[in-house]
Amino acid sequence: MIPFVSFEAMNTQIRGQIMQKFESFYDKRWYVLGEEVRAFEQEYAQWNKTQHCVGVANGLDALYLSLRVLGIGVGDEVIVQSNTYIATALAISYVGATPVFVEPRIDTYNLDYQLIAAKITPRTKAIMPVHLYGQICEMEQIKQIADKHNLYIIEDNAQAHGSTHKGRLAGSWGHLNGTSFYPSKNLGALGDAGAVTTDSAELAQKISVLRNYGSEKRYYNEVKGVNSRLDELQAAFLRIKLPYLAEWQAERLQIAAWYFEGLKDIKEIILPKTAQDVTHVFHLFVIRTPKRDELQAFLQKNEIGTVIHYPIPPHLQEAYRDLGFAKGAFPIAEELADTSLSLPLYIGMNRLQVEEVCQTIGKFFR
Numbered sequence: 123m124i125p126f127v128s129f130e131a132m133n134t135q136i137r138g139q140i141m142q143k144f145e146s147f148y149d150k151r152w153y154v155l156g157e158e159v160r161a162f163e164q165e166y167a168q169w170n171k172t173q174h175c176v177g178v179a180n181g182l183d184a185l186y187l188s189l190r191v192l193g194i195g196v197g198d199e200v201i202v203q204s205n206t207y208i209a210t211a212l213a214i215s216y217v218g219a220t221p222v223f224v225e226p227r228i229d230t231y232n233l234d235y236q237l238i239a240a241k242i243t244p245r246t247k248a249i250m251p252v253h254l255y256g257q258i259c260e261m262e263q264i265k266q267i268a269d270k271h272n273l274y275i276i277e278d279n280a281q282a283h284g285s286t287h288k289g290r291l292a293g294s295w296g297h298l299n300g301t302s303f304y305p306s307k308n309l310g311a312l313g314d315a316g317a318v319t320t321d322s323a324e325l326a327q328k329i330s331v332l333r334n335y336g337s338e339k340r341y342y343n344e345v346k347g348v349n350s351r352l353d354e355l356q357a358a359f360l361r362i363k364l365p366y367l368a369e370w371q372a373e374r375l376q377i378a379a380w381y382f383e384g385l386k387d388i389k390e391i392i393l394p395k396t397a398q399d400v401t402h403v404f405h406l407f408v409i410r411t412p413k414r415d416e417l418q419a420f421l422q423k424n425e426i427g428t429v430i431h432y433p434i435p436p437h438l439q440e441a442y443r444d445l446g447f448a449k450g451a452f453p454i455a456e457e458l459a460d461t462s463l464s465l466p467l468y469i470g471m472n473r474l475q476v477e478e479v480c481q482t483i484g485k486f487f488r
């Protein structure tokens with residue numbers, strides 16, 4: 123049996139450190155916004171090569187708070203790719219702005235920068251590139267367009283910690299960048315957690331006020347903030363995991379390389395493509411086939427877990443019926459939703475397991 127994801131190897135590797143940390147946390151009795159959050163914010167900013175990092179409760183809040191401090195709201199439009207995870211669209215809706223969908227490239231599954239300009243109107247305020255499946259979007263080109271039209275960039279970097287375009291890290295291109303440390307992300311906490319990264323001291327300060335009830339000085343509220351603090355214990359755990367990220371990333375790349383090798387002769391499937399000048403961190407290994415549902419059922423019968431990321435694009439979700447889109451509105455996003463399948467990929471997955479997945483896929487098509 124090969125699960126879609128497993129935390130077993132990772133958790134075993136760091137068990138001693140985690141338990142020790144929990145004991146000292148328990149004895150210290152400081153539960154909210156303490157040393158661990160401050161230290162993690164510094165360490166993560168340094169790791170991501172940005173001037174600042176502000177820890178928040180989760181990835182969705184990181185995106186929502188970023189839009190809010192930039193003053194984006196009712197009547198504004200925000201460009202986002204049509205095949206994103208629902209969180210990016212929801213963040214835009216939360217501030218009262220309208221998501222304007224732009225199709226992805228069919229080969230990289232990421233925002234097609236060549237289609238952005240046509241969607242810019244006088245109401246457009248920002249572009250939110252979503253670095254799906256571990257691959258950063260083509261940020262240099264996107265930044266050129268944003269600069270030319272005077273738009274903000276807010277990266278959704280929930281899935282691509284460590285991915286680079288032209289040597290520059292995901293999460294370091296935008297004015298503000300949201301990331302998630304949901305347990306299954308490449309850097310995952312043991313619960314919900316997220317962060318905003320930025321080079322702007324002013325914006326970082328505003329986010330840190332907004333996440334804590336809009337209060338800089340206790341019980342004095344300058345703005346109507348929210349409670350979206352990064353949990354002290356999760357920050358402590360993330361500080362333990364961050365130094366392992368490079369090693370775990372290398373392991374993900376190795377597993378992806380085994381997949382490319384094992385699947386290269388199966389003509390019926392389309393393998394993920396990495397854009398030029400991009401390094402991929404393989405948060406997910408997503409293949410495509412028109413026989414996706416049958417393949418998934420066959421793998422399930424052979425005790426191999428897979429997941430569909432994502433079966434319904436945001437514009438066809440019930441929650442977004444108000445936007446008035448019908449099937450066919452974004453054919454590339456729809457094609458990806460109908461044909462994509464994410465294969466098992468997790469720390470501790472060995473070569474034999476990858477080969478078994480590949481051979482089982484081969485068997486299905488024979």
Ligand SMILES: *Cc1c(COP(=O)(O)O)cnc(C)c1O
Pocket residue numbers: 180181182183207209210252278280281301302303304314315316
């Ligand atoms: C996980 C994820 C989010 C949201 O993160 P949470 O921490 O679950 O709120 C946002 N965008 C993308 C692309 C994600 O994968």
